[in-house]
Amino acid sequence: MKQIANLQSLRDFFGVEPVMEYPDLPFKENVTEFDVDIGNTNVWFKVFPRGSWGELRLRGTPFSITKLNLVGISHLSVRKTAEDHYLRIRFSSKEMQLLELHLRPTLLLFWGNDVSQQA
Numbered sequence: 590m591k592q593i594a595n596l597q598s599l600r601d602f603f604g605v606e607p608v609m610e611y612p613d614l615p616f617k618e619n620v621t622e623f624d625v626d627i628g629n630t631n632v633w634f635k636v637f638p639r640g641s642w643g644e645l646r647l648r649g650t651p652f653s654i655t656k657l658n659l660v661g662i663s664h665l666s667v668r669k670t671a672e673d674h675y676l677r678i679r680f681s682s683k684e685m686q687l688l689e690l691h692l693r694p695t696l697l698l699f700w701g702n703d704v705s706q707q708a
Contacts, residue, residue: 620636
């Protein structure tokens with residue numbers, strides 16, 4: 590990945606301590622997993638910065654996404670404004686649209702048709 594959010598900003602975003610697959614390795618060279626329950630939905634996110642991949646699973650009602658395998662991630666950032674707090678994933682391929690995950694106050698997942706792609 591060209592750019593990755595720091596571990597503390599990801600902790601703040603998900604609101605949980607991550608599980609590091611290899612406790613002796615630094616975050617950017619590790620496989621890191623976040624697993625959080627928000628209302629009646631479970632959000633599970635695993636990321637390996639050095640390998641430029643991640644996995645996202647959303648389970649709940651009335652919908653579930655079993656798992657999205659995200660490859661070719663170039664940028665992973667956490668954005669926080671007065672109104673919002675979200676995870677943004679940009680991909681190496683110009684044909685791939687941004688993916689944005691908002692957890693609070695409402696769980697929202699946006700992928701594609703994003704007018705802010707130009708920014």
